[in-house]
Structures are given as structure tokens and as C-alpha cells.
Amino acid sequence: xxxxxxxxxxxxxxxxxxxxxxxxxxxxxxxxxxxxxxxxxxxxxxxxxxxxxxxxxxxxxxxxxxxxxxxxxxxxxxxxxxxxxxxxxxxxxxxxxxxxxxxxxxxxxxx
Amino acid sequence: xxxxxxxxxxxxxxxxxxxxxxxxxxxxxxxxxxxxxxxxxxxxxxxxxxxxxxxxxxxxxxxxxxxxxxxxxxxxxxxxxxxxxxxxxxxxxxxxxxxxxxxxxxxxxxxx
Numbered sequence: 246x247x248x249x250x251x252x253x254x255x256x257x258x259x260x261x262x263x264x265x266x267x268x269x270x271x272x273x274x275x276x277x278x279x280x281x282x283x284x285x286x287x288x289x290x291x292x293x294x295x296x297x298x299x300x301x302x303x304x305x306x307x308x309x310x311x312x313x314x315x316x317x318x319x320x321x322x323x324x325x326x327x328x329x330x331x332x333x334x335x336x337x338x339x340x341x342x343x344x345x346x347x348x349x350x351x352x353x354x355x356x
Numbered sequence: 357x358x359x360x361x362x363x364x365x366x367x368x369x370x371x372x373x374x375x376x377x378x379x380x381x382x383x384x385x386x387x388x389x390x391x392x393x394x395x396x397x398x399x400x401x402x403x404x405x406x407x408x409x410x411x412x413x414x415x416x417x418x419x420x421x422x423x424x425x426x427x428x429x430x431x432x433x434x435x436x437x438x439x440x441x442x443x444x445x446x447x448x449x450x451x452x453x454x455x456x457x458x459x460x461x462x463x464x465x466x467x468x
Contacts, residue, residue, distance in 0.1 A: 278455055287460035288400070288444065303455060335399055344390065345446075345456055347399040 251336050251348035258326050258355055266321045266351050268336030276339040277319040281332040294319055326355045358383040360447050362459035371468045375432040379445030379459055388448035389421055391430045393441045400444055404430060435466045
């Protein structure tokens, strides 16, 4: 199916573990973004990418790593999960002349 | 630090009334402005985009932009209970790939 999909939808992990959130889009959009959404903070930009192999930090990048070896994929890795990284994570993609489309979100709980 | 400010609400209106949602932004270089709607537990979905000063209408929705005042608004006419959601104001820069900066959202409740 065309669109943008995130996996997993729900994840529980332990403090200190590495966890990777996946994002895949089928539109060949150049731009991709990772946001986290927390009560009281709204959507905050973690990392974004303008093309394969081009990434840049957003507002809250600490503790996260991204890669983009292929245009369609933009995984987000928490190298050593902390409780403060418990959040809902949204991936989004955007073409040059399109709006930004969001994935369904991943609800991550760090215990 | 680029900021987008919205009243968190909740904004409560009766069915059939006009709901008015407001947003201010700090970066004068911003060129693209969006309103997203987010239902509880769901992802944001775009309802309006606006790029130039003035009004833009789409069905029951009207977006208004005033770059001099750094102000964006969304009017929802004939509000319906199904409009009850959180409305997110988002602001982008002058280039296509500039990441959107979001406000914290305004919660709208439409009572029948």
C-alpha cells in the first residue's frame, strides 16, 4: 500500500537497551522527519533528512541516532533508552511541493 | 529558537457555532503555514495550508494569515461534534524541506 508506515506501533523496552523505530514511505519523498509528542510539549523535531545520506539535528536530538541509506527508509535508534524517552514518536515525509504526511506513530514505553 | 504559540484551550463551542483558533510565530522568515487536526490517539492530518497574506477558504474552514503581525488563524464554521480534536499550528521556512515547527495545539470541544 502507498503511504508512510511506522513499526512497531507499540514497544516496551528496558532502560539501557537499544531500540530502533522504523519508518518507510512509498512516495519517494525527499524529505523525512522524526518528531516526538509529549503532553505539555506538543510535537518536537528530533532529526530530519533532505535526501539519502543527508541528515540534520532538530530541537531534541540527544540520545537518538538516525540513518538514511535509502530514500524510502528513515530509522530512528535510541542507543541506550532512558525513561525520559517514553513518548509517542511520529515519522513524517514531504515532497518538494507537497504537504507533510505523518505515519501512524509508535508509542514507546521505557521501563 | 523558533517558536509557535497557541492557546492550549480547551475551546468549547456549541454545535453550529464558529470556532476560532489562533497561532503566533516568532520567525519572520517563515513562509509556509499549516493547520493540522489530531484526534486522540491518532496522527496529525493536514486540513489547511496557507502561504500568502489574506484568507483561504476550503469548505467550512478558513485560514487567515497576517505576516506583519506574525499571526495565523483558523475559523471553523458550522462546527460539528466530529470537529472535536486538537488543532496544531505548524510553521515552515522558505525552503521546501524546512522542517515544520509545531505549536502545542489547541483542544476544541464541540457540544451537541
